[in-house]
Amino acid sequence: MSNDYLYDIAVSVMNKAYAPYSHFKVGAALETTAGQIFTGCNIENSSYSLTSCAERVAIFKAISESQYKFKHLAIVAETDDFISPCGACRQVMSEFFSKDMPIYLYNRHGEYKQVSIAQLLPDSFRL
16 A cells, blocks of 8 residues: 555645745654544744654654544655654654654655564663
């Protein structure tokens, strides 16, 4: 099954990002096992520590709607290299994603690299 539709959704939401400081827009599309899609874009703040990444926005939107079972996640940015989640996002992903859930890291050309949270954050802290 192709995950191109997740890329298209992530690009669409990326264009809604609020990034007046870094000008680095990121979009994410998270699909639940039930087929529901939650989106997120990065939202910056002049106090950078208060910035929210696209991945966490999508995850938190899903959790706030009582959705805890996820199928896959697509993340995209206007980069030539594949976008990679920050450490905070990786820790949140490790809390809610199965270790082998597909995570698609896209570049601006629609090319992607498939990884899992086990690869992105080996030996993660989990209860």
